Amino acid sequence: MYAKRVRKKRLGILASGRGSNAVALIKAAQKQEFPAEVVIVISDNAEAPVLQKAEELGVKAIHLEQGPKRTFLIPEVEAKWVEVLREHEVDYVLLAGFMRLLKKTFLDSFQGRILNIHPALLPSFKGLDAQGQAWEYGVKYSGATVHFVDDSLDGGPIILQEVVQVADDDTAESLAARILQVEHRIYPEAIALLAEGRLQVRGRRVKILKETHER
Numbered sequence: 001m002y003a004k005r006v007r008k009k010r011l012g013i014l015a016s017g018r019g020s021n022a023v024a025l026i027k028a029a030q031k032q033e034f035p036a037e038v039v040i041v042i043s044d045n046a047e048a049p050v051l052q053k054a055e056e057l058g059v060k061a062i063h064l065e066q067g068p069k070r071t072f073l074i075p076e077v078e079a080k081w082v083e084v085l086r087e088h089e090v091d092y093v094l095l096a097g098f099m100r101l102l103k104k105t106f107l108d109s110f111q112g113r114i115l116n117i118h119p120a121l122l123p124s125f126k127g128l129d130a131q132g133q134a135w136e137y138g139v140k141y142s143g144a145t146v147h148f149v150d151d152s153l154d155g156g157p158i159i160l161q162e163v164v165q166v167a168d169d170d171t172a173e174s175l176a177a178r179i180l181q182v183e184h185r186i187y188p189e190a191i192a193l194l195a196e197g198r199l200q201v202r203g204r205r206v207k208i209l210k211e212t213h214e215r
């Protein structure tokens, strides 16, 4: 019996800064058995370290004009970003520390095919500096969440979550560092499930299937 050869899913990563999640995804996807490959990294920040890190790992990485707004891309700019992703035949868009909200033009073009990682247990601590918010609040547990992106802030259906315990002697920084280690593990895990067709979305509920279903 020959193993069925399936085309690897093509991933585009959007990132604004340091790029440790992008690196974790690229390295996971460079393993032969991983069901997807990273074909492009795009940043809204020409100075973002993620661009060089991705290039060093052999992945095309570009800055695209971010337009006039600080927190989102205007429709004309979104259209350009979508065009570049389409040119690269991207199946799924992965936000990895991408610090702008995506709007209608983008969401409609990749409906149900955009994912994000958030450094807290959603729906707690949405938005910026989730680790700092959690530490300030004094929670005993926080964690990381991989979820689909919709038009709400950090509000799409949840794929995977993992808990991180907050220690008495934690600072916001030490908590963030432990959450980051979890992020680097669960984001590739979620993408493997996605690319294997093992995520079944029903409303807000995402079921992980045992069997692989080619999408």
Ligand code: GAR
Pocket (backbone or CB within 6 Å): 015, 016, 017, 018, 019, 020, 021, 022, 096, 097, 098, 117, 118, 119, 127, 128, 129, 130, 180, 183
């Ligand atoms: C990560 O902790 C990611 O979860 C977070 O930004 C950091 C980016 O780090 N994302 C958000 O807060 C999105 N709301 P990285 O550039 O090293 O991956």
